[in-house]
Amino acid sequence: MPRNDYTPIGDERPSNGASTPPSPHQSRRVPGSTPRVVIPQAFICCITSEIMSDPVVTNDGQTYERTAIEV
Numbered sequence: 001m002p003r004n005d006y007t008p009i010g011d012e013r014p015s016n017g018a019s020t021p022p023s024p025h026q027s028r029r030v031p032g033s034t035p036r037v038v039i040p041q042a043f044i045c046c047i048t049s050e051i052m053s054d055p056v057v058t059n060d061g062q063t064y065e066r067t068a069i070e071v
Helices: none
Strands: 055-057 063-065
């Protein structure tokens, strides 16, 4: 039987005490680990390669960090 290292957030156990698999829409974490966040590529400026904090869209539809394209 595989060991379940995930700790569900919230009460997901039925009243009889049996455990059920967590919903894929609920947050899970591995105890003792640092949470990992996946940043969508669309949030990364292709010039600076950093997460955009002040994104702007140019006439051609590309999004950049404002400080990377202002002169």
